[in-house]
Amino acid sequence: MSPTRFPPHFAKTDHRQRSLNQMRSKQLGLEKYIYLNGLKGRDSDLFYDILLENMQEMIPILYTPTVGDACVNYSHIWRRPEGLYVSIEDKGRIRDVLASWPNFNDGRIAVVTDGSRILGLGDLGANGLPISLGKLDLYIAGAGIKPSSTVPICLDLGTNTQRYLDDPLYIGVRRPRPLGPEMDEFMDEFMEAMKEVFPTLLVQFEDFSTDNAFKYLERYRHQYRVFNDDIQGTGSVILSGFTNAARLSSAASGLPPSDQKILFFGAGSAGIGVAKQLLSFFTLSGMSPEEARSRIYTVDSKGLITANRKGLQEHKKFFARTDYDGPALTDLVDIINHVKPTALLGLSTIRNAFTEKVVKAMCALNPRPIMFPLSNPVALCELDYKDAIEWSSGQVIFASGSPYKPVSHDGVVYEPGQGNNMYIFPGIGLGSILSRTRHVSDAMVEQAAIALANSLTEEENAAELVYPRLARIRDISAQVAFAVIRQAQKEKLDDNAYLRTLPDSDLLGLIHDKMWQPPALQLRSFTRL
Numbered sequence: 001m002s003p004t005r006f007p008p009h010f011a012k013t014d015h016r017q018r019s020l021n022q023m024r025s026k027q028l029g030l031e032k033y034i035y036l037n038g039l040k041g042r043d044s045d046l047f048y049d050i051l052l053e054n055m056q057e058m059i060p061i062l063y064t065p066t067v068g069d070a071c072v073n074y075s076h077i078w079r080r081p082e083g084l085y086v087s088i089e090d091k092g093r094i095r096d097v098l099a100s101w102p103n104f105n106d107g108r109i110a111v112v113t114d115g116s117r118i119l120g121l122g123d124l125g126a127n128g129l130p131i132s133l134g135k136l137d138l139y140i141a142g143a144g145i146k147p148s149s150t151v152p153i154c155l156d157l158g159t160n161t162q163r164y165l166d167d168p169l170y171i172g173v174r175r176p177r178p179l180g181p182e183m184d185e186f187m188d189e190f191m192e193a194m195k196e197v198f199p200t201l202l203v204q205f206e207d208f209s210t211d212n213a214f215k216y217l218e219r220y221r222h223q224y225r226v227f228n229d230d231i232q233g234t235g236s237v238i239l240s241g242f243t244n245a246a247r248l249s250s251a252a253s254g255l256p257p258s259d260q261k262i263l264f265f266g267a268g269s270a271g272i273g274v275a276k277q278l279l280s281f282f283t284l285s286g287m288s289p290e291e292a293r294s295r296i297y298t299v300d301s302k303g304l305i306t307a308n309r310k311g312l313q314e315h316k317k318f319f320a321r322t323d324y325d326g327p328a329l330t331d332l333v334d335i336i337n338h339v340k341p342t343a344l345l346g347l348s349t350i351r352n353a354f355t356e357k358v359v360k361a362m363c364a365l366n367p368r369p370i371m372f373p374l375s376n377p378v379a380l381c382e383l384d385y386k387d388a389i390e391w392s393s394g395q396v397i398f399a400s401g402s403p404y405k406p407v408s409h410d411g412v413v414y415e416p417g418q419g420n421n422m423y424i425f426p427g428i429g430l431g432s433i434l435s436r437t438r439h440v441s442d443a444m445v446e447q448a449a450i451a452l453a454n455s456l457t458e459e460e461n462a463a464e465l466v467y468p469r470l471a472r473i474r475d476i477s478a479q480v481a482f483a484v485i486r487q488a489q490k491e492k493l494d495d496n497a498y499l500r501t502l503p504d505s506d507l508l509g510l511i512h513d514k515m516w517q518p519p520a521l522q523l524r525s526f527t528r529l
């Protein structure tokens with residue numbers, strides 16, 4: 001066969017536009033995902049080059065909401081191996097499986113899911129890998145982590161979703177999920193092997209079902225370099241956006257910014273993770289921990305969570321109310337009228353749960369209610385932005401988990417916030433890698449939130465945004481990483497003495513310099529004659 005020859009006038013720079021055009025010509029989000037995924041396989045530098053230039057357009061495809069479709073359908077759209085599967089059948093030899101990863105010496109950050117709660121879509125089993133890939137694309141684009149140092153991992157432990165077990169094309173092991181002791185043994189061996197094979201790696205746990213999310217974070221956080229994105233990353237990003245939202249609501253109500261009462265609709269790993277992190281919203285303003293706790297109310301599928309409820313799960317006990325012992329409150333409007341919250345946060349996976357009546361009940365109590373419907377993907381979001389603006393006549397202070405477009409109402413254009421952990425985890429990862437921190441502490445997560453809250457420009461503040469614009473994500477990640485490094489140093493958790501010697505401006509400069517950039521476009525993938 002004769003060697004492949006480029007068209008003599010082929011210009012790789014045009015190929016960037018050609019690739020974008022091809023992606024844009026696809027009708028469905030999932031088709032765009034498949035195209036981009038193929039492009040990453042063929043020419044990853046070109047893929048990251050166009051991603052960096054077009055984040056606003058491409059992140060919703062590679063990440064929420066479209067990554068949800070990619071996960072649900074992954075067994076059917078699978079093209080090539082893209083990450084590392086570690087199976088329950090590998091028990092006893094997990095170390096060897098991990099060591100098979102190419103360039104394992106380069107490994108710095110792994111996103112590890114067991115597929116048991118992908119976004120709000122439930123147990124997707126081995127189809128969960130694209131969530132690890134999408135998060136790592138954000139590490140690369142958003143914080144300049146070198147692609148070869150990222151390790152996407154899906155633990156293939158079985159699934160309790162019958163339609164996958166029945167699907168002839170399902171790519172995972174066909175068995176129900178392991179119960180407690182078998183799962184614990186697997187996880188213990190996995191974490192130990194990870195440390196052996198990738199000694200300098202940071203592990204991000206992603207989309208584990210709520211019970212396991214809490215359990216394995218507690219089990220390993222003081223032993224290994226690990227954090228849970230859904231609990232800590234989400235907590236941090238919402239603390240940040242909430243701080244900015246409280247300032248706006250206080251300007252309208254005339255009350256102090258800390259005078260908030262927060263109602264959580266959804267009390268899983270994300271709801272409780274965020275609620276715990278929001279305690280510091282109150283304590284940082286001088287409130288006692290007990291009073292801070294009294295400002296938070298939680299609701300699950302059975303209604304307002306009260307301490308007298310029988311069989312309450314462990315993670316719900318901390319915020320269970322002791323000041324209500326009437327009949328169970330199950331209707332959200334009734335709960336709002338009982339609690340009188342200033343803020344309503346949704347982490348429930350219940351589409352449209354924040355109805356017109358709910359929005360109007362919040363508006364009747366507050367001149368500018370804070371409403372954050374945070375469930376992902378869009379198809380599970382508690383409140384669409386257009387409805388929020390119309391029903392509140394533009395008064396609502398809004399952030400959602402997945403992106404919405406600006407909305408025009410009565411001649412005014414309103415811009416939504418995106419309260420998604422993507423603003424936080426890239427910076428936490430970069431800061432941890434550079435400072436070689438031994439653990440990710442609560443104070444590091446809190447400082448990351450403060451840095452994000454303070455990262456808004458004058459123009460973003462004037463536009464009443466609660467999160468910065470996504471196009472600035474590298475700058476934001478640098479500021480988050482800076483805060484994480486300084487806090488790690490303060491707690492003596494860092495292992496990079498050199499960074500301690502740097503004044504602030506030099507440290508920030510170094511963080512920017514360390515960010516990976518796609519190499520200048522050249523002809524790499526083919527032979528040019």
Ligand SMILES: NC(=O)C1=CN([C@@H]2O[C@H](COP(=O)(O)OP(=O)(O)OC[C@H]3O[C@@H](n4cnc5c(N)ncnc54)[C@H](OP(=O)(O)O)[C@@H]3O)[C@@H](O)[C@H]2O)C=CC1
Pocket residue numbers: 117118119120121209210229230234237265266267268269270271299300301302303347348349350374375376377380400401402419420421422
């Ligand atoms: N924006 C972001 O950055 C992030 C968003 N998320 C999103 O948060 C959502 C929840 O995740 P996670 O906490 O792990 O999931 P879980 O399934 O563990 O939690 C869901 C919670 O919602 C409650 N719930 C379910 N149905 C209702 C109902 N009808 N009324 C009231 N409450 C209800 C559940 O109640 P019960 O306990 O009784 O079952 C549970 O407490 C997901 O959609 C996820 O995508 C997660 C992480 C980050």
Ligand SMILES: CC(=O)C(=O)O
Pocket residue numbers: 064118119120207229230375376401420421
């Ligand atoms: C954003 C995210 O981590 C989630 O929805 O699970």
Ligand SMILES: [Mg+2]
Pocket residue numbers: 119206207229230
């Ligand atoms: Mg998640």
